[in-house]
Amino acid sequence: MTAQLKRFLASVLIAFRAVRRNKLRASLTILGITIGIAAVVTVTSLATGARERVQGQISGLGSNALLVFSRSTRTSGLRNAAEGSRLSELDVQALVREATSIRWAAPFLRSNGQVVHEGQNVTSSLIGTRLAYFSIRNWNIAEGELWSATAENIAERVVVIGKDTAATLFGATDPIGRNIRIGRHTFRVLGVLEEKGSSPFGNSQDEIVLMPSTTMRSFLLSTRPYETHAIMLSATGEGTTARAKAQTEAILRQRHRIREGEEDDFRVRSQNEFQAMQDTIYGALSALLISIAAVSLVVGGIGVMNIMLVSVTERTREIGIRMAIGAREADILTQFLMEALVLSTVGGLVGTTVGYGAILGFATALDWPMKLDPVALAIALGISTTIGLVFGFFPAQRAARMDPVQALGRE
Known part of the structure; x- marks a missing residue:
């Protein structure tokens, strides 16, 4: 168990070093994840704030109020x-x-x-x-x-x-x-x-x-x-x-x-019906905006995969040397997965920070009761981690399945 933990920590350390070695490339890769996560966090908070505001306005109609309209x-x-x-x-x-x-x-x-x-x-x-x-x-x-x-x-x-x-x-x-x-x-x-x-x-x-x-x-x-x-x-x-x-x-x-x-020739509406109509409208609007934000996340994930594929190609000889001195396929797979995970997690943290700033700005400008929902925050960070694992798996698997002899012979 101790040996496996040491291997894992070594892979994490190597991953951080690889990311730090290519700061510009890593920053551009993180940017896509940052935009997507910031959009998801901001849109979720906007929808929650709008819903709370409308609930307060509907409650302001009065106690157990009903409206009768002519039609x-x-x-x-x-x-x-x-x-x-x-x-x-x-x-x-x-x-x-x-x-x-x-x-x-x-x-x-x-x-x-x-x-x-x-x-x-x-x-x-x-x-x-x-x-x-x-x-x-x-x-x-x-x-x-x-x-x-x-x-x-x-x-x-x-x-x-x-x-x-x-x-x-x-x-x-x-x-x-x-x-x-x-x-x-x-x-x-x-x-x-x-x-x-x-x-x-x-x-x-x-x-x-x-x-x-x-x-x-x-x-x-x-x-x-x-x-x-x-x-x-x-x-x-x-x-x-x-x-x-x-x-x-x-x-x-x-x-x-x-x-x-x-x-x-009349229509009777209660507060609950007004609330249900508003929830339907805001639910559909939130789903649309989150879907648009999800596209940004997918684009960011594709960016992570492309950069990792480039990184695998550039470090083919390094991979061969590691395998020659005893690294297993699982070690190589973990190393490159951790690199992708580091990129996406950092992007998620930066995106959350940007989203929080946007929430404060919107709350001030619109005078809405907006706040960063802990559930939305956890979901956003979970999504960024998942993107790193999903889009980083193919490049990591490609690196792990290299033939050591061919990798060492690559210039």
Whole structure:
């Protein structure tokens, strides 16, 4: 056992000496592995960071939230989008009244508009809703207060605004109680919302103006009475989300007089469904990017094999001398395998370092929760080691099977 260990360590030492003897060649060989490993590490971390970011955004929709969207229906085989949304605030009231698994429900009207205050202006998302919306979204007021139920009933011109909207329009000035103008109407600012960041749909939730749905319908949007673009719901608990969705579908089908076999004029989506869709998208994207990175690894492996074949050809006489003084085929095979392994392992370590630097850069630039996953690191280093063994085996086997007499006769 001791003799075998000594032979192995001797092969490792010879391999390191051979790599050090040809620094430029070794560096160029390592470069291919470095690029491939850096790409794999970076892409894996990007995908993980993106997934965590989206999960946080979806969780930001609210506790056990569901969204009801209006959709066009088919009339004589054609989609009819001209009739607008058939969802209404009367549906919202019915859902809260009749569905045992729904805690809150709120209408959702949306538009975009220019918001102005004393020469400062910003284009913001305009949302008309009810007070229940803030409970569904777990959205708190950072400054000021929400509007009252009375303000909803009389369509009072009051708003709460997002952090970014407040910063753009008012700067360091306290916005509470001041007026803003949207179109030709003025609205009084009651409060500023806490910071929320981006939504799962990509838009900023801090460049926003919220107002009672009655106010928005009266002054900013021309809709049918009680019409709403969507409905936000909150189930009574995490375990009742599926039941809340089923109850919502049943109640809306009954209210909209949709017979069995007919297509619904609405669609209900839960947080889990949003998460599943995002996971599918990011999974496919990650697989594509990792496949592209794998091509770089294969190219790097081919580079290792080519350099090792050149090294075997150049050192034919050395191989013959080693065999003549007692080296076995296994010793020669181990020596050249170790050289390939050293090249690929060093490439893997350098690639991991480069990938870590890229992760830090992307995390700073994109503001994503990116980090070097220990599992991804272990996989990357394992891949680089495997490449060295796989692509180094043929040159090592070729060296080990040389005829000592012919090798010694080679100039």
